[in-house]
Amino acid sequence: MGEANEILVNDRGARNEREGARVGREGRGGHGxxxxxPLVELTLVRVREFVREKEAVFWTFIFPVLLACALGxxxxxxxxxxxxxxxxxxxxxxxxxxxxxxxALAKSPGVEVLSLxxxxxxxxxxxxxxxxxxxxxxxxxxxxxxxxxxxxxxxxGGLAQTDFAYRYDPTRPESRxxxxxxxxxxxxxxxxxxxxxxxxxxxxxxxARYIDFLVPGLIGLNLxxxxxxxxxxxxxxxxxxxxxxxxxxxPMRRTDYLLSFILSRLAFLFLEVAAVLGFAWLVFGVRVHGxxxxxxxxxxLGAMAxxxxxxxxxxxxxxxxxxxxxxxxxxxxxWLLSGTFFSADRFPAAVQPFVKALPLTAANDALRALxxxxxxxxxxxxxxxxxxxxxxxxxxxxxxxxxxx
Amino acid sequence: xxxxxxxxxxxxxxxxxxxxxxxxxxARCVGLTKRYADVVAVDNLDMEVRASECxxxxxxxxxxKTTTVEILEGLTTPDRGTVEVLxxxxxxxxxxxxRERLGVQLQETQFSEKVTVAETxxxxxxxxxxxxxxxxxxRLVSLEEKRGSLIGKLSxxxxxxxxxxxxxxxxxxxxxxxxxxxxxxxxxRLQLWDIVENFRAGGGxxxxxxxYMEEAARLCDRVAIMDHGRVITLDTPAALVASLGAEQIVxxxxxxxxxxxxIARLRGVTVVRRREGGAYSLTVGDIAxxxxxxxxxxxxxxxxxxxxxxxxxxxxxVFVSLTGxxxxxx
Numbered sequence: 202m203g204e205a206n207e208i209l210v211n212d213r214g215a216r217n218e219r220e221g222a223r224v225g226r227e228g229r230g231g232h233g234x235x236x237x238x239p240l241v242e243l244t245l246v247r248v249r250e251f252v253r254e255k256e257a258v259f260w261t262f263i264f265p266v267l268l269a270c271a272l273g274x275x276x277x278x279x280x281x282x283x284x285x286x287x288x289x290x291x292x293x294x295x296x297x298x299x300x301x302x303x304x305a306l307a308k309s310p311g312v313e314v315l316s317l318x319x320x321x322x323x324x325x326x327x328x329x330x331x332x333x334x335x336x337x338x339x340x341x342x343x344x345x346x347x348x349x350x351x352x353x354x355x356x357x358g359g360l361a362q363t364d365f366a367y368r369y370d371p372t373r374p375e376s377r378x379x380x381x382x383x384x385x386x387x388x389x390x391x392x393x394x395x396x397x398x399x400x401x402x403x404x405x406x407x408x409a410r411y412i413d414f415l416v417p418g419l420i421g422l423n424l425x426x427x428x429x430x431x432x433x434x435x436x437x438x439x440x441x442x443x444x445x446x447x448x449x450x451x452p453m454r455r456t457d458y459l460l461s462f463i464l465s466r467l468a469f470l471f472l473e474v475a476a477v478l479g480f481a482w483l484v485f486g487v488r489v490h491g492x493x494x495x496x497x498x499x500x501x502l503g504a505m506a507x508x509x510x511x512x513x514x515x516x517x518x519x520x521x522x523x524x525x526x527x528x529x530x531x532x533x534x535x536w537l538l539s540g541t542f543f544s545a546d547r548f549p550a551a552v553q554p555f556v557k558a559l560p561l562t563a564a565n566d567a568l569r570a571l572x573x574x575x576x577x578x579x580x581x582x583x584x585x586x587x588x589x590x591x592x593x594x595x596x597x598x599x600x601x602x603x604x605x606x
Numbered sequence: 607x608x609x610x611x612x613x614x615x616x617x618x619x620x621x622x623x624x625x626x627x628x629x630x631x632x633a634r635c636v637g638l639t640k641r642y643a644d645v646v647a648v649d650n651l652d653m654e655v656r657a658s659e660c661x662x663x664x665x666x667x668x669x670x671k672t673t674t675v676e677i678l679e680g681l682t683t684p685d686r687g688t689v690e691v692l693x694x695x696x697x698x699x700x701x702x703x704x705r706e707r708l709g710v711q712l713q714e715t716q717f718s719e720k721v722t723v724a725e726t727x728x729x730x731x732x733x734x735x736x737x738x739x740x741x742x743x744x745r746l747v748s749l750e751e752k753r754g755s756l757i758g759k760l761s762x763x764x765x766x767x768x769x770x771x772x773x774x775x776x777x778x779x780x781x782x783x784x785x786x787x788x789x790x791x792x793x794x795r796l797q798l799w800d801i802v803e804n805f806r807a808g809g810g811x812x813x814x815x816x817x818y819m820e821e822a823a824r825l826c827d828r829v830a831i832m833d834h835g836r837v838i839t840l841d842t843p844a845a846l847v848a849s850l851g852a853e854q855i856v857x858x859x860x861x862x863x864x865x866x867x868x869i870a871r872l873r874g875v876t877v878v879r880r881r882e883g884g885a886y887s888l889t890v891g892d893i894a895x896x897x898x899x900x901x902x903x904x905x906x907x908x909x910x911x912x913x914x915x916x917x918x919x920x921x922x923x924v925f926v927s928l929t930g931x932x933x934x935x936x
Contacts, residue, residue, distance in 0.1 A: 237732030246721055246729050253720040253756075442716035450679055450710035451733040452702045452776070606681065 239453055243461030248468050250435065257431065261473055265423040266480045269416060273485050276411040283313045284379035287322040287331040294338025298363045302337040305390035311382050326368065332379035336366040416481040417568035418541035420474055424500060425535060425561050427473065428507030429514065429528055432462050436515035437524040440604070449605035459600060463508040470504045471497065490575030496568065498578065502588040503564035509595030510560070516603045535561035563587040631690070632657045632780050632811040633678050638687035640673050647673040649835035660812040662826030664819060664921060666931070670835035671815040672713055675784050678813065679710050692780060706734055709778030711769050713785050719758030723749055723768055726757060727775070734776030747771040747801055763794025770801055781805060783814045787821060799825060819921035831925055838928050846924045855923050856888040856900070856916045862909040872899045877927065887926065
């Protein structure tokens, strides 16, 4: 603390006096030439953080497109699906009968035949690789209800010496279909004409393919995923870094902080939706039959509902592990129940009210109605109401219980 | 209307209640108590920070410094006791208005790494209705050239200076600094001290915690020494050192049995304190008379002297004499 320091301080004092005169003009009343709006600054920081995080950009924009691509190719419509059946020789019966049976079935366009040993066919049936096992040369055992729920017919002529047994699980719809298909094929092979000859009219309407069903679901899923992960993680990380506590020590409005997360989500929302929709249109010809603006509105409300949920989930945990657990707890039911990959109508009537109240179900249903069915936006008011309620309630509760330390 | 060295705006609009000026308190707490599970972090603590002073809270880790400061900052609620900051109490509906007048630097805030210096500065500036412009603040902490750098690329000292700039963003009347230089190299520490001294010179009030006695001695007008949640002594740094009644401290270590009583009787020696492992610390009034006598006595007792050093008494020695422990022992 010698003279040197005093000189330093005096020197600075003089410099600051000069600056003070200038700042005095600019900073009169504390309002400088620049104006600073906390909500804008908070949102900008969020957007910058996101854009500068390459992984986040990948998972938000690229991943859903890749997923749509992979699923679209895996489930593309390549003619009607064929039933897969196995043919095995009955114990004691020769391989000839089984080979003849397989050859007869292979002639039928709706059947794909695998010739398997009894052990292999049992395994294939259990694993669902085949829907039905045809046991060729078996003696009819109508009383054995466990292994052979339905005895095969005994045929006359051609394959006349062969007895058949069908082994299948009648609770599986595809197994029942296979049984009918195989029965008809064997009857035709025996030379029996169809009892009823009906003309077939096959329909593959655009908007009814699996990819058409899938794309709105993927958009909904993406709204949920990016809303919850991006908010949940950044808040919990900020809490762990004591940044939330530091914010709490400023006059910043708590609502500004939470609102900035929702606003920053909206900045990317339309890009996200456009990426998936545009890709599906270019590659798979998926069209938006309803109003594009309506799709935008549903996506907007959906994003707000999921942002609210993200805030709620992140309101208290202090570790990434903690928030991840909560996230999965909240998202898993929606992954399973909300009809992203298959229709939620399949679930029992008892759980339907719960399923319908989930925000992802509401978003998916409304998106499908608009994109696939061309339904008017107004017809989706129950779904829109559900989304708005989720957004409002979760935001208010999150604000209440939010921990800043 | 004038703006002081470091952003303390003084004009009619700022609460300029004459009854609060000069010698009055900027922050005060009475009977403050805070318990965490089975630990009493702050134990019936009274403390007063006067306007326009730099008040230091010195103590080892776990003494309750941070808890005390965070209660004053309105971030932690005390179990008992009253707090008054710039004439206001927390939780009476004026919290936001009060926060406009405070600058806070927490012990371990990490700003987002993917945001630049200037963007962080803008963000914090935007929280306050008044204050200096971003460029001005960056110049105050010599970070103009780093304005475009991401926080993740800054050194520890630069991050601390940015944290200080954020604390100064609203041109505060009262600045809280919780261990501002912990973990910094000596040069970074000197830079930070300069900024703090400038703010102080501009009439701002500072409450600073530290476990570096040289920091407290250099920056603070008054120092409270805290241990186990209590203030064990409070005075100016000079008065605290003078209270030892000593000019010099002799540290020595010996092998063999030493009679402390004989040493304590020597002329000029006021206190003998045994440390662990054959080490002793002597408080000595006059080193010129005490040292020869000490060496004679060691020879007489046939004790082998291993090391011996002397230094002028410091706040560290005040802490040792009051608690028997070193500041950094924790």
